[in-house]
């Protein structure tokens with residue numbers, strides 16, 4: 001595999017060059033060719049009918065001070081090696097088959113303990129925000145990792161507009177359930193639909209992102225189009241893809257991997273190099289594009305300064 005030299009990607013910038021590169025790579029990755037558009041005017045389309053961001057929109061993306069300046073993984077790495085069990089368990093299954101998911105139209109149902117329940121388009125949820133580029137570290141529980149330039153808006157802003165009721169303590173999320181279009185859902189690799197959840201304070205944390213883009217383009221289907229969660233201090237499976245339901249609840253909601261194996265996957269799933277997975281160490285990780293598990297994993301994936309206080313007094317090996 002070709003590994004980009006450090007000069008090739010300009011950190012913390014979506015340069016015209018990286019946009020060009022991602023477009024070229026995009027053309028080569030035929031599997032994402034059928035991705036639809038977000039409803040409304042957020043995204044323009046290219047001559048193939050695929051969504052792209054206009055120069056004005058690109059220029060309008062705010063660079064976040066919360067971004068890391070570490071070297072970013074390439075578009076090909078981020079869109080070619082995925083976990084999205086709805087399309088199969090292989091790392092290349094999502095890139096192969098996720099185009100079979102129709103994301104246009106798309107609607108997100110908001111329900112439960114919330115002042116403004118209803119069916120929302122992605123634009124309805126996101127458009128009042130200025131889109132931000134957030135370059136985050138990403139750490140899968142399987143011990144591979146990446147650095148990814150997401151585009152999105154803080155979940156906090158979206159939730160505040162939806163007005164959680166005072167008794168709401170958790171937010172539950174659900175992925176699309178459509179076995180006709182998601183071939184992995186015709187198997188029992190997990191219970192469907194995929195479900196996830198956060199404590200409300202975690203959901204309202206400024207780092208928690210609703211992502212709609214990647215490298216200045218609309219999200220490819222395999223990365224969770226048209227809208228997904230990103231919780232950078234937690235193992236990747238908390239970052240649920242292709243969201244169709246958001247529910248505010250009083251009680252801790254069930255979550256897919258915890259339902260599948262509670263001993264191995266807790267509700268919290270905070271990245272923690274000191275708490276091993278029952279079957280492997282979490283002390284180190286393999287950066288995507290490399291062969292070696294040779295990078296030290298950081299407490300809360302490097303976001304401890306920002307998030308550790310939320311877990312004060314909790315036994316992190318018990319609440320894993």
Ligand SMILES: Nc1nc2c(c(=O)[nH]1)N[C@H]1C(S)=C(S)[C@@H](COP(=O)(O)O)O[C@H]1N2
Nearest residue numbers: 082083084085140175194236237239240241
């Ligand atoms: N709906 C859904 N969301 C999901 C998953 C999945 O299988 N289905 N896999 C999770 C896991 S294990 C990881 S590591 C990340 C991978 O995100 P990426 O493919 O964009 O890197 O998505 C998470 N979100």
Ligand SMILES: [Mo]
Nearest residue numbers: 140141236237
């Ligand atoms: Mo993962």
